[in-house]
Amino acid sequence: MFWSPLRYTFCLLPRCVDVPSEETARIVAALADRGYNADREAVTLLARASDREHAIDRAVETAPDDTLVLSTEHVERALADTSPSGGGPDGPGTGRTPDDTSGDRNGSAADDNPLVSTGDRQPQSQENEQSSPVETRGSAGVQEHGTRGETSVREQGSTGMEVSGDIQSTGTGEYGDFVSVFRDRYERLADMFGGRVTHRPAGAVADLSDGSETALVGMVADAYTTSGGHWRFVLEDTSGTYPCLVMKNSEHADQARRTLHDEVIAVEGRISKDGGDDDGILFVDELHVPEVPHTHSPSTADRSVRAALVSDIHVGSQEFVADAWTRFADWLHTDDAADIEYLLVGGDMVEGVGVYPGQDDELDIVDVYDQYERFSEHLKSVPGDMEIVMIPGNHDAVRLAEPQPAFDGELRSIMSAHDATISANPSTVTIEGVSVLMYHGVSLDELIAELSNASYERPAEAMTYLLEKRHLAPQYGGHVRIAPEERDHLVIEEVPDVFHAGHVHKFGYTTHRGVLTVNSGCWQSQTDFQASVNLDPDVAYAPIIDLQTLDLQYAQFV
Numbered sequence: 359m360f361w362s363p364l365r366y367t368f369c370l371l372p373r374c375v376d377v378p379s380e381e382t383a384r385i386v387a388a389l390a391d392r393g394y395n396a397d398r399e400a401v402t403l404l405a406r407a408s409d410r411e412h413a414i415d416r417a418v419e420t421a422p423d424d425t426l427v428l429s430t431e432h433v434e435r436a437l438a439d440t441s442p443s444g445g446g447p448d449g450p451g452t453g454r455t456p457d458d459t460s461g462d463r464n465g466s467a468a469d470d471n472p473l474v475s476t477g478d479r480q481p482q483s484q485e486n487e488q489s490s491p492v493e494t495r496g497s498a499g500v501q502e503h504g505t506r507g508e509t510s511v512r513e514q515g516s517t518g519m520e521v522s523g524d525i526q527s528t529g530t531g532e533y534g535d536f537v538s539v540f541r542d543r544y545e546r547l548a549d550m551f552g553g554r555v556t557h558r559p560a561g562a563v564a565d566l567s568d569g570s571e572t573a574l575v576g577m578v579a580d581a582y583t584t585s586g587g588h589w590r591f592v593l594e595d596t597s598g599t600y601p602c603l604v605m606k607n608s609e610h611a612d613q614a615r616r617t618l619h620d621e622v623i624a625v626e627g628r629i630s631k632d633g634g635d636d637d638g639i640l641f642v643d644e645l646h647v648p649e650v651p652h653t654h655s656p657s658t659a660d661r662s663v664r665a666a667l668v669s670d671i672h673v674g675s676q677e678f679v680a681d682a683w684t685r686f687a688d689w690l691h692t693d694d695a696a697d698i699e700y701l702l703v704g705g706d707m708v709e710g711v712g713v714y715p716g717q718d719d720e721l722d723i724v725d726v727y728d729q730y731e732r733f734s735e736h737l738k739s740v741p742g743d744m745e746i747v748m749i750p751g752n753h754d755a756v757r758l759a760e761p762q763p764a765f766d767g768e769l770r771s772i773m774s775a776h777d778a779t780i781s782a783n784p785s786t787v788t789i790e791g792v793s794v795l796m797y798h799g800v801s802l803d804e805l806i807a808e809l810s811n812a813s814y815e816r817p818a819e820a821m822t823y824l825l826e827k828r829h830l831a832p833q834y835g836g837h838v839r840i841a842p843e844e845r846d847h848l849v850i851e852e853v854p855d856v857f858h859a860g861h862v863h864k865f866g867y868t869t870h871r872g873v874l875t876v877n878s879g880c881w882q883s884q885t886d887f888q889a890s891v892n893l894d895p896d897v898a899y900a901p902i903i904d905l906q907t908l909d910l911q912y913a914q915f916v
Contacts, residue, residue, distance in 0.1 A: 381405040382691045383684065385414065389428065390738040392418050395776060396428035397743030398691050403433045413437055426775050427742030519700075519745055523785030525763055525847055535842030540577070540620075540834075543846040544595065547622035547828060548575045550648040555624040561598035564637040566629050573626040574600060574640065578619055589614040593625065602627070602640045610645040616809055616823065621832035623647055648828035650871040656855035659790035659905035664697050666690070667901045669704030669798070669860025670880035672753065673736060674729030676722045677883040678709070680736070682898035682915040687739035689915070698902060700789050701744050704860040704878060705751025705798035707733045707773075713753050720885050726755050730772045737776050746778035747787045751798035751861060759841035760784075760800065760831060760848060784830055784847070786854060790905045795854035797824075799861030799877070801831040801838045806862075808833065814893065817862050817877035822870040825850065825857060856903060863888070863895035867910055874908050876901050 385404045389396055392414075396404070400417075407413035417428055417436040425432070551557070557573040558566075566572055576593025584590050587606040592599050602625055604614040617623060624646040631638035668686075672678050689695055708729035709721060723729045740746065750756045755769060762783040765773070770780055781787070784797035805820050806812045812820040824830055830848040831838040840848070857875045865879035879896040888895060898915040 381410075383688045385410065386687065386691065386739050388414050389418075390735060394418060394421065394428055395426060395738045395740070395742035396433070397430055398696065398741045399430040400428050400433040400742070401691050403430065403437060407437055426777065429743075519747075519779070520788045521747060521779055521781045521785055522788075523761075523782050523847070525761055525782050525843070532842075535844070538844050539840070539842050539846050541596065542844070543620075543829070543849060544577050544622055546846070546849050546851060547648050548595070548624075550828060551575050551624045551646060554646060555626065557624065559597035560593060560595045560600040563600045563629070563640070564598075566638075568629060568631040568638065570629045571627070572629065572640065573624065574602070575622065575624040576600070577622050578617055581617065581619060589617075591617070593623070600637070600640060602642050604642045604645065608642065610642065613645050613647070614642075616811070616826075617645075617647075618805075618808055618827070618833040620834045621647075621827045621829060647826050649826050650828075650853050650873055652871065654853050654872045656872045656874070656908060657791050657793065658855075658908055659792055661790070661906060662697055663699050663790055663905050665700035665702060665789060665794070665903050665905055666698050667702050667704070667858050667876055667878045667903065668881070669858075669878045670706040670751065670863055670882060671703070671733065671736075672706055672709045672880065672882035673733040674721060674723040674726070675709035675882050675885065676720050677885050678722065679881050679883055679898055679916070683736055683881055684739060685915040686898070686900055687736070689913075690741050690744065699743075699745060701740060701746045702787065702794060702796060702858060703746065703748040704796055704858055705749050705783055706753040706860065706880075707748065707750075708753060708755075709882075710753035710755065714887050716887060720887070727768075727772065730755070730769055734773050734775055737773065737778070740776065742776070745789070746776055747785075747796070748773070748778050748780050749783040749785050749796050749798065751783065752800050756783075757841070759839040761841065761843070762798075782847075786852070792856060792905045792908070793852070793854045794856040794858055795850065797830050797857075797859050799859035801833075802859065802862050803837040804831070804833055807837070814862055814864050816866055817859075817864045818866040818868040818875045820862075821857055821859055821875045821877060822868065825853075825870050825873055825875070855908065863893060865896035865899040865901070865912070867901065867912075874903065874910060876903075876910065 382401055382405055385401050404410060404413050404417065413436070416439065417433050420436050421428060421432060555573045555575060557575045560574055560576055563572055563574060574593050576595045579592045579594050579599065581589070581591035589604040589611065590601065592601050604610055625640065625642045626644040627640045627642040629638045630641055671683070690698060708726065711717070711724070711726050718724070723732060750762045750765060752758060754765070756762045756765060760783065764780045764782050773780070784795065787794050787796060801824065802817065802820050805823055806814055809823065812823065828850045830850065831840060834840055854873060857873055859877050860880065862877060863880040863882070864877060867874065867876045869875065878901050879899040881898055882895065883897050884893070884895055899912055900915065901910055901912045903910050
């Protein structure tokens with residue numbers, strides 16, 4: 359993409375498209391300076407006014423006291439009042455004729471002039487293919503803190519928007535809390551094997567005779583590779599433990615090597631007591647993981663509407679790409695983005711303080727609350743009529759242990775200008791009937807460290823392992839700090855239609871058994887710390903999902 363003082367151009371296949379932006383950017387900036395946002399059509403009307411500065415002043419002066427977002431109707435009234443002829447909203451005061459529909463959000467401009475390059479979803483028969491770039495507070499009265507399963511609903515047409523997952527911490531850190539969360543994990547994941555495996559309790563398997571066939575569902579413990587290259591592990595359920603062995607030449611050997619401590623699996627096989635151990639060992643013939651069912655069919659919207667996915671903004675860092683964010687926000691005000699009605703932000707709004715060694719030397723804003731103030735200013739440049747959902751990440755000012763409750767009241771107040779819906783990490787947002795699982799993604803570090811076939815260069819593929827295991831942080835005690843709660847909020851109980859994560863600062867997408875899986879990259883260029891660990895971030899990507907087809911497109915705003 360090339361920047362010029364008159365326009366910016368997106369050079370993405372299949373063709374380049376010129377998008378006028380200067381006047382829109384000036385209007386948005388002028389409103390933000392006065393503490394206001396506006397919907398897209400309102401900005402267009404102000405940009406077309408014969409005396410823009412007077413029109414902006416009039417729109418602000420006549421806004422009700424509690425208004426933060428100027429609506430199209432309000433701007434039309436303000437412009438009508440300033441019109442020399444006293445004309446209506448389509449009269450001389452607006453510079454708009456009755457036949458001018460270029461600002462109509464429901465027009466066809468986006469279809470006729472696509473700005474982003476198509477990245478169609480792979481068919482299910484190609485579910486392992488990966489796509490990536492070549493270079494490699496809830497509102498007042500809408501959502502409050504609650505237990506898992508409580509939802510907030512914001513009406514949007516006939517379908518609405520529903521967010522579930524916001525939590526109120528119940529853990530005290532006592533031993534019993536850890537027992538509760540792991541028991542809940544086991545029981546809910548074990549239920550997913552119902553109908554596939556008829557299993558016995560581990561405590562009863564030891565009493566079976568040599569050669570008996572049986573099945574177990576348990577949590578993996580004490581797993582290691584033997585000197586002969588076989589995979590030995592212990593499965594634990596609520597009744598006891600029992601050892602199992604997957605032979606290195608088994609058809610399930612690759613699956614066994616992808617198994618992590620603390621995940622729940624099911625095995626079938628036969629008992630052998632040849633080793634002299636009275637309890638014996640189970641030689642595994644079949645190994646099952648909870649997985650997304652082959653029968654999963656994703657839901658889609660019943661109208662043409664799109665959602666943008668972003669993560670890892672990192673405002674406050676010296677490497678935050680503010681100009682790129684401005685170009686993205688400007689584009690959201692154009693006709694090419696008119697049907698993008700949702701923005702889902704997957705955590706790390708700010709850089710935070712004291713997150714990694716030497717971070718203080720890389721901060722542009724040293725106070726975390728000032729960082730959120732600046733983030734809020736950047737958020738104002740997004741169209742005021744866009745629905746925004748935000749969850750926290752590991753750089754945000756919330757607890758590090760997952761699940762992370764949503765931002766507290768003070769931070770919600772700072773970020774209230776856009777009336778965004780704020781929820782926990784993780785959360786599920788259902789928009790236009792399409793469920794999107796939002797998870798910041800810290801556990802991806804764990805997966806990539808543990809699994810030889812997982813890579814930072816293929817972040818969406820790593821995310822598919824979480825879907826396979828039906829848990830967002832299957833291994834306990836490593837990179838992910840897990841809070842002991844009465845319930846394990848990281849179990850993927852319902853299969854989503856879209857899985858959105860960030861954290862690793864790499865962009866990629868794939869489809870796994872019908873689930874569109876997207877890692878949306880970041881808005882921070884390489885820091886010294888990232889250079890020291892050889893991380894080359896994918897910066898300023900904006901994946902865009904058509905909710906009616908679940909096709910994915912993307913643009914880069916560098």
